[in-house]
Amino acid sequence: MADIFFTIALFLILLSTGGFIVYLARQHEKIFSLSCLTLFTGFIFHTLFLAIRYYDLGVAPVTSLKSSLSFFAWCITGVYLVFHMRFRLRVLGSFVAPLTAVLMIISSVIPGVDAGVNPILRSVWFLIHVVTIFIGNGIFAITFISAVMYLIQEGQIKNKTLGSFYKRLPSLETLDSINHHSVIYGFPFLTVGMITGAIYAQNALGSYWRWDPKEVWTLITWLGYAMLLHERLAVGWRGRRAALMSILCFSMLIFTFLAGSIWLSSYHTFRNLGAGAGL
Amino acid sequence: MTTIIDIGMNHLTAPVELRECFANDEGKTGAALSFMRGSKLIKECIFISTCNRVEALFTAEQPEEARESVISMFASLGGIAHGDFMSNLYVFEDMDAVTHIFRVASSLDSMVVGEPQILGQIKEAYHRASVTEKTTGVILNRLMHRAFHTAKRVRTETGISESAVSVSYAAVELAKKIFYGLEGRTVLLIGAGEMAELAARHLLGQGVNALLVANRSFDRAVQVADLFHGKAILFEEIGHYMIETDIVITSTGAKEYVITQDMVRKLTRERRSRPLFFIDIAVPRDVDPAINRLANTYVYDIDDLLAVVQENSAQRRDEATKAERIVQEEVIRFERWMKTLDIVPTITALKDSTEALRKSEMERSLPALGRMTDVQLKAVEALTVSLADKIINDPILALKGQAGRAGRDAYLDIARKLFNLDMDNQKRS
Numbered sequence: 229m230a231d232i233f234f235t236i237a238l239f240l241i242l243l244s245t246g247g248f249i250v251y252l253a254r255q256h257e258k259i260f261s262l263s264c265l266t267l268f269t270g271f272i273f274h275t276l277f278l279a280i281r282y283y284d285l286g287v288a289p290v291t292s293l294k295s296s297l298s299f300f301a302w303c304i305t306g307v308y309l310v311f312h313m314r315f316r317l318r319v320l321g322s323f324v325a326p327l328t329a330v331l332m333i334i335s336s337v338i339p340g341v342d343a344g345v346n347p348i349l350r351s352v353w354f355l356i357h358v359v360t361i362f363i364g365n366g367i368f369a370i371t372f373i374s375a376v377m378y379l380i381q382e383g384q385i386k387n388k389t390l391g392s393f394y395k396r397l398p399s400l401e402t403l404d405s406i407n408h409h410s411v412i413y414g415f416p417f418l419t420v421g422m423i424t425g426a427i428y429a430q431n432a433l434g435s436y437w438r439w440d441p442k443e444v445w446t447l448i449t450w451l452g453y454a455m456l457l458h459e460r461l462a463v464g465w466r467g468r469r470a471a472l473m474s475i476l477c478f479s480m481l482i483f484t485f486l487a488g489s490i491w492l493s494s495y496h497t498f499r500n501l502g503a504g505a506g507l
Numbered sequence: 508m509t510t511i512i513d514i515g516m517n518h519l520t521a522p523v524e525l526r527e528c529f530a531n532d533e534g535k536t537g538a539a540l541s542f543m544r545g546s547k548l549i550k551e552c553i554f555i556s557t558c559n560r561v562e563a564l565f566t567a568e569q570p571e572e573a574r575e576s577v578i579s580m581f582a583s584l585g586g587i588a589h590g591d592f593m594s595n596l597y598v599f600e601d602m603d604a605v606t607h608i609f610r611v612a613s614s615l616d617s618m619v620v621g622e623p624q625i626l627g628q629i630k631e632a633y634h635r636a637s638v639t640e641k642t643t644g645v646i647l648n649r650l651m652h653r654a655f656h657t658a659k660r661v662r663t664e665t666g667i668s669e670s671a672v673s674v675s676y677a678a679v680e681l682a683k684k685i686f687y688g689l690e691g692r693t694v695l696l697i698g699a700g701e702m703a704e705l706a707a708r709h710l711l712g713q714g715v716n717a718l719l720v721a722n723r724s725f726d727r728a729v730q731v732a733d734l735f736h737g738k739a740i741l742f743e744e745i746g747h748y749m750i751e752t753d754i755v756i757t758s759t760g761a762k763e764y765v766i767t768q769d770m771v772r773k774l775t776r777e778r779r780s781r782p783l784f785f786i787d788i789a790v791p792r793d794v795d796p797a798i799n800r801l802a803n804t805y806v807y808d809i810d811d812l813l814a815v816v817q818e819n820s821a822q823r824r825d826e827a828t829k830a831e832r833i834v835q836e837e838v839i840r841f842e843r844w845m846k847t848l849d850i851v852p853t854i855t856a857l858k859d860s861t862e863a864l865r866k867s868e869m870e871r872s873l874p875a876l877g878r879m880t881d882v883q884l885k886a887v888e889a890l891t892v893s894l895a896d897k898i899i900n901d902p903i904l905a906l907k908g909q910a911g912r913a914g915r916d917a918y919l920d921i922a923r924k925l926f927n928l929d930m931d932n933q934k935r936s
Binding site for chain 1: 781
C-alpha cells in the first residue's frame with residue numbers, strides 16, 4: 229500500500245518537474261498552475277506514504293539512506309509550497325522541482341528496506357530531532373537554490389550578457405531576500421533539531437554530546453549558518469557574498485548528511501539505526 | 508562639380524574610448540571648423556560632435572585631396588596616429604552623404620533610434636558653423652534645412668520617437684531586475700542632458716519617490732530639481748547623498764571620472780552593501796567602469812545599454828522602414844535641386860520660365876488688342892520676345908561670368924530665388 233503511494237508521488241513529482249521546466253521555457257501561466265497543482269497532489273501522496281511508514285515503523289522513517297532521501301525531498305517540497313504561498317515566486321518551482329525529483333529518483337532506485345528499527349529510537353525527542361533537522365535542511369535547500377539563482381542573475385547583469393534567464397529570473401533583491409529569510413527561518417529549525425538531538429542522546433545514551441563525526445560536522449555547518457546570519461544581520465552582508473556563503477554552508481550540510489550517515493559516523497549511520505544494531 | 512562629403516565615426520564603427528578623443532569639446536569643434544575654413548580644398552563645412560558620433564560634413568571641388576586633408580585633421584584633433592582609426596571611419600559622398608545626414612538628423616542612425624536629442628545637437632552644430640564660424644554656404648545651408656525638414660517629417664509621420672524602446676527604458680528594466688521594486692527608491696541625477704532627464708522621468712513614472720539633482724552649476728541643479736519636484740544638492744555633496752541613493756544617473760561633460768572606485772568603496776559599509784546601480788549616459792564616461800566589479804554595484808554605460816536595447820528593437824523595424832522611405836524621398840528632392848544648381852540648367856530654367864511668362868501674358872492681352880493683321884501680330888510677338896530676352900540677358904551674362912568662380916553657387920542660388928525657378932520647393936500660391 230505504502231509503496232503504491234510512493235510510486236504515485238514519484239510519478240506526480242516527475243510530471244510536475246516536466247511542467248515546471250516547460251514553464252521556464254514557455255512562460256505560460258497555465259502550465260505553472262497545473263505543475264504546481266500536480267506537485268501539491270504528489271506532496272499529499274508522499275505525505276500519506278510517510279504517514280503509513282511512520283505508523284508501521286513507529287519512528288520517523290529516516291533510518292536508511294533510501295527513506296531519508298525521500299523524507300528530505302518531502303521536506304523540500306513542503307517548504308517550497310509554503311514559500312510559494314508567501315513569496316509567489318513562480319520561477320522558484322522550476323529549480324526546486326528538479327531537485328526533489330532527483331532525490332526521489334535516487335531514493336526509489338537504491339536498495340534498502342526498513343525492516344525494523346532499533347527500539348531505542350521510539351522516542352518523541354527522536355521524532356522532533358529528525359523532523360526539525362529535516363525541515364531545516366529543506367529550508368536551507370531553498371536558501372541554496374535562491375543563492376544559485378542569484379548568482380546566475382547577477383552574473384548576467386554584471387557581465388552585461390542578458391540572456392534568456394534575465395527575463396525569467398526575478399530581481400536580485402527578491403532572490404537575496406528569499407535567501408535572507410530562508411536562513412532566518414531555517415536556522416531555528418536546525419538549532420532546535422540539534423538541541424532535541426542532544427536531549428534525546430542524554431535520555432537514550434546518557435550523554436548530551438559524544439564528539440561523533442556527524443555531530444561535529446553538524447556543529448561546523450551550524451556555525452557556518454550562524455556566521456552567515458550574523459554577517460547578514462549585523463554587518464549587512466548581502467548579495468553575492470551571502471549567496472556564496474550559503475552555497476558553501478549547504479555543501480557542508482549535504483556532506484554532513486551523506487558522509488555522516490553513511491561512513492564517517494559511529495552511531496548516526498544508517499547501519500546503526502537498523503533493527504540489528506545496538507547503540 | 509561640387510562634391511558633398513561626409514567623414515565620420517559613430518557608436519557602431521568606433522568604441523567609446525576612441526569617440527572620447529573627439530567628444531563634445533567646444534574647443535575641438537572650433538579648431539576643426541577653423542582648420543576646414545582655412546583649407547583651400549574645402550568650400551563649406553560643418554562639424555558635428557556628440558556622445559555617439561563625430562562627423563565632418565563638407566563640400567569640395569577636388570574630393571580626393573579634401574578627404575585626405577580632413578582625415579589628417581581628425582588625426583591631429585584626436586591626437587591619434589593615422590592608422591589607428593582609419594578602420595573606424597566611414598566616408599560618404601554626394602547623395603550617400605546626404606542620405607547619411609538626413610538619417611542622422613532623423614535619429615535613424617542613433618544608438619537609440621528615435622531619441623530626440625540628436626536633432627538639437629545637429630541644429631546646434633549647424634548654428635555654430637553657419638552663424639558663429641560662417642563656414643556654410645548655399646549647399647550646406649540648404650542641405651541642413653532639408654535635413655531638419657526630413658527629421659520633422661520622420662518624427663511626425665512615424666512612430667519611431669514614441670516607441671518605448673530607448674536607453675532610458677532599458678535602464679528602467681535593468682533597475683527592476685536589480686531592485687525588488689522601484690517604489691520609494693532614491694535617484695541621484697548628476698549633470699543634465701535630455702537623455703538623463705528622460706531616464707529620470709521614466710524612473711519617476713515607476714514610483715521612485717525621491718530625486719536628487721547635482722550639477723556643477725547649482726542654478727541648473729535647482730532648475731532641473733524644480734522640474735521633477737526633486738532636491739538640488741551641491742556637487743561636493745554627492746558622496747554624502749550617495750549613501751541613501753539607489754540609482755545614480757550621470758551625464759556630465761567632465762573629462763575625468765566623476766564617480767571613482769574609491770568613492771564608492773568607502774560608502775559600502777555605511778550603505779550596508781545595499782545595491783547601487785549606475786547609469787552612465789555621459790561620453791567621456793563619468794563612472795569608473797571598475798566600480799562594476801565592486802560587490803552589489805552595477806555600472807551600465809551607454810554602450811552597454813545599446814546592447815540591451817537591441818534585443819527588443821525588432822518591433823520597430825516597420826516604423827523604421829517608413830522613416831527610411833521618407834528619407835529617400837527627401838534625398839531625391841535634394842538631388843533634383845543639386846542638379847539644377849549649375850549654370851546651364853539655371854539659364855535654361857530662366858529662359859523657360861520667361862518664355863512661359865511671355866506666352867501667358869500674350870494670351871491674356873491679345874483679346875484686348877482687337878482685330879490685328881498678321882504683320883501687326885508678328886510685330887507684337889517680336890516685341891515681347893525681345894523685351895523678355897533683354898530683361899534676362901544681363902542676369903544670364905552675370906551667371907555665365909561666374910563659371911569656375913568661388914561665388915558661383917551663391918549667384919546660382921540667388922538667381923533661382925529671384926526668378927522663382929525652384930517651383931518644386933516654393934510655396935505654390
